[in-house]
Amino acid sequence: MRGIGRGLGVLLLLQLALASDPCYDAAQRPRYCLPEPADLAAGRPIRASATCGRPPQRVCSFRHPGDPSSRQCRLCDGVDPAAAHPAAYLTDAGGEATCWQSGPGANASLTLALGGRFELLYVALRFCSPRPHSMALYKSTDHGHSWTPLQFFSARCPRVYGLPPASAVAKATEHEALCTAAQTDPTPLVGGLVAFMPLAGRPSARVFENSPVLQDWVTATDLRVAFDRRHRALGLRDREASYGVSDLQVGGRCRCHGHAARCGAAGPGGAPQCQCRHNTAGPECETCRAFYCDRPWQRGTPSDAHECVACECHGHSHRCRFNLELYKLSGRKSGGVCLNCRHHTAGRHCHYCQPGFKRDLSRPITSRRACKACQCHPIGAIGTMCNQTTGQCQCKMGVTGLTCNRCAQGFQQSRTAHIPCIRCPVWYPRTPLCALPPGTECRTHCNPSHGRVHMNLRKYCKKDYVLRAQLLAMVESGEWWKFTASVLAGYRQG
Template sequence: TFKFPWGIWTSPHDPCYHPDGRPRHCLSEFINAAYGVSVNASHSLQGPDNDSNITTLTDLHNPHNLTCWMTHTGPDTGDWVLTLPLGRRFEITYISLQFCHQGEPSDPISISILKSMDYGRTWRPMQHYSSNCLENFRLPSQTIAKTRHQETEPLCSDPRPLQRQRGGMVLAFSTLDGRPSSPDFDYSPTLQDWVTATDIRVVLQPPAFTSPAQAPLALSDLQVGGRCKCNGHASRCRRDDAGHAVCVCEHHTAGPDCDVCEDFYFDRPWHRATPTHPNPCVACECNGHSNKCRFSMEVFQQSGRRSGGVCQKCRHHTAGRHCQYCQNGYTRDHSKPLNHRKACQPCQCHPLGAVGRWCNQTSGQCLCRDGVTGLRCNRCAPGYKQGRSPLRPCIRNNDNARISCQRCLNMLFLSWSVLKVQVKGMERSGPWWQFSISVQTVFRIGSTSRVRRGPQSLWVPDRDLGCGCPALHVGRTFLLIGAEEGERGWGPEESRLVADRSTLALQWREHWSPKLRGFRGQLKPAARSAAGGAHHLRLCSR
């Protein structure tokens, strides 16, 4: 067994692999694709032949016992058309016709060879034969394409002299003879397309004037030599359950022609194999956490054309292009390898000491509240002691007062500004977020504040908004407690309204309104009303 970056193979003696297991360019068997296939014969004027499915042209050829198909004689002129369906895409090397008579035809004939690449829907000429090419096909007589542009266009030449073989005279057409790029066939998509066919058609044009004594044209054999089109990724072509010929694809390719990559092998774009570059399909690197991925050309280009696979549906609480990160709320367990199904473990953050349930994905460090420390935020920092409030689990040692939630809210109302605002929009500005708000009611402002009703800009540090404090949402109305005009020196300018993690944002409740209207002179009733909505508070402190 051999292991490489592109996968593992256990058959190093396969023609598609080197003895050491490395992939290499391979070809399917060279066959007569016409053997045993019925030929459809029809006349341009008379219609289908009486026996339109002819097998005498494609049976086992025996020069000592020829089976011949003959054109019908008569006064009607017109073309005989022989159509051979190959059943799949082949790369054709030659097409040959063997005549039953032993000598050259006494009368001139014209023959056209056409191909279809879409199972007979459209046809394209490949070669014309005539003793008078200019008159019959309006083409000059030539056997070699003069330019690379012309090498995928049909040529016309005189078929005589024919090749003599046992059993009769043979007309053979080679698809690459006279094509300037033929030595570089493996690297020429143009020529590869030129020799590809699903069906072959031979059109026999008898001479314009025939004598009653003229012998009919007789053919004994039609051969189409070529290989299944497997794009260099298969050495065998077999029949599937439906009877269709399919390539036995290697190099982790798939499809009838090995022309796509099989599932999960999308790290690089598919390419045809060449003698110098086998171009196998490469598996995506998902660290064992996914069996599904897609190819991204953008990622491939950004990687220097080395890797373009993007993993999908990462499992085991992983995320990222390679499933190499942990999801939010999980951290890396470095005692286990990255491909272990338990490589990501839930964050072990203390429910009171930590802000939220997320932690650093690498170190596991939770985001602690003010006065709390430890990897899991489960103990008080030096200079702090345990308090009784769930919002302040640790308080300073010199803070002897046991402040209840009710008194804490009263203190906030007494010392900070209180505003009713509606959030209109938000946009980022460097390390800040700028919220467009409408101040609907000013219940209280600081001694130095100049906040008025109407449109305002509220500035929130990105580090605070990232952990959800204050919890502001566009389109909602809030009671904002503690937003000041640069009192803490955190604003980009002293005149700007700033909210940070110490600011409370309570989603507005209409039943607060009558109590807060008298807030300017009577703070306690308003504080009690706001305390009733304490379960809506979201504080965030270190």
């Protein structure tokens, strides 16, 4: 009973796992799926262009969000862990309890390598200093080789970044960075937040899965935050003021194109690997699996998972390729072309027999023996090809039979392979044999003997046929006599 109970438990867990598969419904039909969002910055190293404490220096900040008189100054020492403010504090588990300080200076930047290609959902910075007067957010899609602006924040956009302040995103410019004065006020003096959502306000965000422009817009491998100007007149001297950020969060998910619900172990180079479903493959499920290319690859959408479909090769091939023209001609239903058909099959779907073979209609097309050799006669047939359905070989003139193995009526066998059957000099329709003019038959073959025939070896070898027959009856028919004979034995043929 314990074994049965354990088996039922395993079966139940398996059924629950199948039922909870986010990429398939309870009937195992494919459906749209996405990986769970995660904080892409958590625990990852960040490179800062400037960090206080080397050499030790005095930095000041505020203790109260709304009280400028709550200024406090401390010594930042990079050697002393209790007095250091490294960039690692931006993504550690300490949250607002730990803080990175840039140290005195007009500009500073933070660079985060995400470790792969991700789709960004939001970027948020919690400050332990007054928020910057001007800052910019950039992304890279080629691991830091080039950078594209995502958003500019400034109280004076035209003067600092040469852009007009914008509050609405136009359809034609939804893939371009805007400049906004929002979230640039210095208050609160501590704990202020700057957040950016790449899809917020974008006209095509509601149809994101059908917008390649926005899909590229939110894709990134690296992020950079550039602090370009501080607020002045806050009671802090330039040599004591610094940028301070207590927490950096980057919300995003693996880029799996709607074909995976989980990101597995890191792939080549440490990049995350999507656990692809819907018969897709690749680090980002960006292509179809081998042999599953009967339709073109497409990104999954909430209305259609666009599952990759296997080619129809009837079990005679394990390789195929996609042909766009055939796909269009089929009404966008099938574009797969099977490669290297086996078992003597041929065709786009390995659905008919190759030349020299015919269909064995007693077996299904999926059988390894669905095609069998035509067996066309090497002399009587024009070639080795035969009709796929009937098996009829293509015969030479005067030759007949399924395999072209005998002369047709009105023809007799010749002595040349080029023209194996020649027309009879005289032919009677009711007789399947050729007939020679009266009185010439026997003279062309032999001299009849009126007595007993003695066959020696010399005569035997010169004859085409040597038979032993018994005459049973003889009937006169005009100038001819009709004999009925029974062949008792055949000694030589051909």
